[in-house]
Amino acid sequence: MIRPVVIVCSLLLTLSYGRPYFDYDACEGENVGRGYYNLAGERSYNRNVELICDFKREMGYDYDRVMDIAWIKLGDGGRCSRAEAIRGDIDVNSLDGRSVLTIPRCDDRDYGVYRCFGTVRQSYRNLGRYRGQSDHVFMDVMFMPDDFSGSSRYARAEALKTSKVSHVRPRGSALRRAVELARAAQVAGALSRHPLRRLLLLLRLGITMSCLILTGYQSLELLNQFWTEPTATAFSRLPADRMPVPSVTVCPNGRGLEFREMPLNESSMSEWLWNHTVSLREMVVRCAHDCSPGPAGPLELADRTADSPTGTWHSWAVDRAYSTCHTFTPNISMIDLLDVQRKKRFNPIEAAEWDLFQLEIRMKPSGGMSRISASVFFHRANEAQVTNPGFLSFEPSPRIYLEPDDIVTVRLRSELTQRESLYRAPCLDQAGYDRSLCLTRCLYDTRAARYGCRSPQMIDSHPHLPECRRAEALEMTLTLTEEAECGCPRACREHVFIATVSDRQYMAPHETSDIGYILVLAGRQPHMETTESAAYRLVNLLSEVGGYVGLLVGVSVMSLLQLLIDLAERLHDWCRRDRVLPLTVG
Numbered sequence: 001m002i003r004p005v006v007i008v009c010s011l012l013l014t015l016s017y018g019r020p021y022f023d024y025d026a027c028e029g030e031n032v033g034r035g036y037y038n039l040a041g042e043r044s045y046n047r048n049v050e051l052i053c054d055f056k057r058e059m060g061y062d063y064d065r066v067m068d069i070a071w072i073k074l075g076d077g078g079r080c081s082r083a084e085a086i087r088g089d090i091d092v093n094s095l096d097g098r099s100v101l102t103i104p105r106c107d108d109r110d111y112g113v114y115r116c117f118g119t120v121r122q123s124y125r126n127l128g129r130y131r132g133q134s135d136h137v138f139m140d141v142m143f144m145p146d147d148f149s150g151s152s153r154y155a156r157a158e159a160l161k162t163s164k165v166s167h168v169r170p171r172g173s174a175l176r177r178a179v180e181l182a183r184a185a186q187v188a189g190a191l192s193r194h195p196l197r198r199l200l201l202l203l204r205l206g207i208t209m210s211c212l213i214l215t216g217y218q219s220l221e222l223l224n225q226f227w228t229e230p231t232a233t234a235f236s237r238l239p240a241d242r243m244p245v246p247s248v249t250v251c252p253n254g255r256g257l258e259f260r261e262m263p264l265n266e267s268s269m270s271e272w273l274w275n276h277t278v279s280l281r282e283m284v285v286r287c288a289h290d291c292s293p294g295p296a297g298p299l300e301l302a303d304r305t306a307d308s309p310t311g312t313w314h315s316w317a318v319d320r321a322y323s324t325c326h327t328f329t330p331n332i333s334m335i336d337l338l339d340v341q342r343k344k345r346f347n348p349i350e351a352a353e354w355d356l357f358q359l360e361i362r363m364k365p366s367g368g369m370s371r372i373s374a375s376v377f378f379h380r381a382n383e384a385q386v387t388n389p390g391f392l393s394f395e396p397s398p399r400i401y402l403e404p405d406d407i408v409t410v411r412l413r414s415e416l417t418q419r420e421s422l423y424r425a426p427c428l429d430q431a432g433y434d435r436s437l438c439l440t441r442c443l444y445d446t447r448a449a450r451y452g453c454r455s456p457q458m459i460d461s462h463p464h465l466p467e468c469r470r471a472e473a474l475e476m477t478l479t480l481t482e483e484a485e486c487g488c489p490r491a492c493r494e495h496v497f498i499a500t501v502s503d504r505q506y507m508a509p510h511e512t513s514d515i516g517y518i519l520v521l522a523g524r525q526p527h528m529e530t531t532e533s534a535a536y537r538l539v540n541l542l543s544e545v546g547g548y549v550g551l552l553v554g555v556s557v558m559s560l561l562q563l564l565i566d567l568a569e570r571l572h573d574w575c576r577r578d579r580v581l582p583l584t585v586g
Contacts, residue, residue, distance in 0.1 A: 027080035029117060029136030033058030037143050049106045053116035053139040056097035066137065069099040069118040074140075080115065081573040101141075114141045211552040218548050222541055229422045232535035235528065240354050241335050243414040243527035246497045248287075249377040249384040249397075250361060251318070251325040252278045277323035280306060280315050283374070284326060285515060288358040289340055291328055310337075317456035318387060329381050356412060357520040363404035364514035376400040376518060378412055378497040382437060389457070391439045391478040400499055402516040409503035409519045412526065417494045419532040429492040439478070442486035447476050 035053040055066040071092060075082025087110060091102040099116050117138035286292050293306040293313045306313040311330040318325055338354060364371045377384040377397045388394040400410055421427045444458050453468035454461075468474050478486070499520075507513070550556050 029138050031140065032137045033139050035114075035116065035139045035141035037141055037145075039145065047106055048102060048104045049110070049143060051101040051103070051114050051116075051141045051143060052098070053141065054098045055118065055120075055137065055139065058139065059097075059120075059137070066097040066118040066120050069094040069116055071099070071101050071114060071116050074113040074115055079573075081576075082569070083115075086114070111144045114143060115139070116141070215548050215552045219545050222544050226536055226538070226541045229424050230535045231420075231422070231532045234531045234533075236531075237525040238527040238529060239524060240522050240526055241338055243334050243522065244380075244495075245330040245332060245334050245337060245356075246378045246412065246414070247327060247329050247381050247384070248291075248357060248359070249325050249327040249379065249386065250284060250359070251375045251377070251386055252283060252323065253373040253375055253401075278372070279324075280313055280326045283362055284313070284359070285362050286358070286360040287328065289337065289355075291330070291357070317459065325384070325386055327384065353411075353521045353523055355519070356522050357518075359518045359520075361402060361516045361518070362514060363402075363516055371404050371514060373404070374402045374516060376402055378499050378520070380434070380495055380497075382434060385436045385440075389440050390443050390476055391483055392480060393439070393483060395436060398497075398499055400501060400518065402518055404514050404516055405507040405511075407505040407507070407517045407519075408501055409521065410499045411502050411521050411523065412497055412499050413523070414527045415496050415498060415530065416527070417530045417532070419492050419494075420534055421492055422534060425490070427490045427492040431493075433491050433493075435488050435491055438488035439483060439486060442483075442488060443476070443478055446478065446482065447473060450476070 032055065035051060037052065038050045039047055051071075053069070055069075059066075069092075071086060072080075072083040073086050074080055075084060086101075086103070088103055088105070090104075093100045093102070099118075101114065101116070103110055115138050117136065120135040120137055280293055284293055287308070290309040291311055292308055294308065304315045308328075310332050311328050313326055313328050315324055315326050317323070337356065341355060359376070361374050361376075363373065375386065377386060377399050379385075379397045384397045385395070386397065386399070388396070400408065402408060419425075419427060421429060441461065444454070444461050447468075448454060448458070448462050448465055451468060451470070451473040452465065453470075453473055454463075454465040455468055455474055458465070502521075546557070
């Protein structure tokens, strides 16, 4: 009866030894030694490599045998968690605790750290159990020959790691490594308890904290400088041919008529102002060069324009201060104007000053009116802001005051300012945009919407509305809140003409002619351009902050990138912690 039981137990033990047993993690167990490799062949294209793990030589003969030997190739840095399958048509031969992995025609893609692992089995005398006690052991083979690659790509210290949990007694080279590690731990512990060591650690901690505080303070200073948006200003003076030809507006003084003076039987205030003020033909006697109005000047309200060889005159009514103003808009460039003057000179050499305009203005119109004065404005190609139309933030155009019998010499210069729109000071970069004209149009629209009528100056923008006959409608002023609601930001491109009286002479009493003369000159470099741009941009902030961080803390873009890659790899390993390793068995 005992003999059949013994036979059955022997068969069960034999079957248990013959079946592969791979239900354990290859990253666990004890590193009992290091394998080696043999290269065969003389040329790179037919070289074969044999990776050998000899557990019996490393562990001694106290154990029966190591079975279920399998192979894996560790990942970058010798990481078992990132193991990969072995490439190529390989061959594994395992016998009596010794396993040989043969890789034919190996190349640099096969370089790396290979791990062979198995189970140490020791039989019990107790036949009640069919399987013996199992211990997991492994050996690493570093295959990175210098004659192939010249240098190792993986750190030897990270490739070969010794496990802490194992009850297999080390022998041979494993015992020597354990003793060396124990001695190194004792030395490290002794140094950590030394007062000098503690002082150095405190000094290092203090320097690190100081660098971090200094880096944070300097970064805040740079950030504050970035938010203030400093600007850089560049000035350049240009010759006269780069300056645009200015427009000229002539307005009579002392002829302003109040709307209360208008008779009740008058149907149109615009026609009444037009008939009782100085017309263009009466006021502008002569304008050089070739800018005098034609003989058929504007005599009626329906016809308020007059052509000249070099431009167009336009007459328009002003709501306040003046009655009617006359504006000349040139249609030639400064280059054409300077060429005309060069042809008239005997000496073709560049002149020190250029004659732009010569105006003769009559100061005593017909009809028995008394002598008056005039205001002359130089501006861009639009209507001049001769008076405040009814908003608070008003910037009037500079004017030249001209009395009867005056001979005035004016030097004109041009200033063009181009600025960049900033967060603290936004502006509108649009061709032909002017904030004063935008506010004026907003004032007209508000008057038309609130009172349903138009002032004399609104005859072009709102011709379909009736005339305003109420004082509050004509004297309406926009408040600051209404100005903000108009949506008229500052212009990014501002062009102004600055006129300076350099000489003023008076005619003798016996030479009076009730005509004022004005001569407009321009120097050789009358045009100045000013460019304002942001001096401290985001790229400057990043570069300076990065410089301080790299200098004081030692952090760079590459180190941050490497940190992100390491974190991604750790997350990838954690997500694949339950995956099955790619084993290679014989």
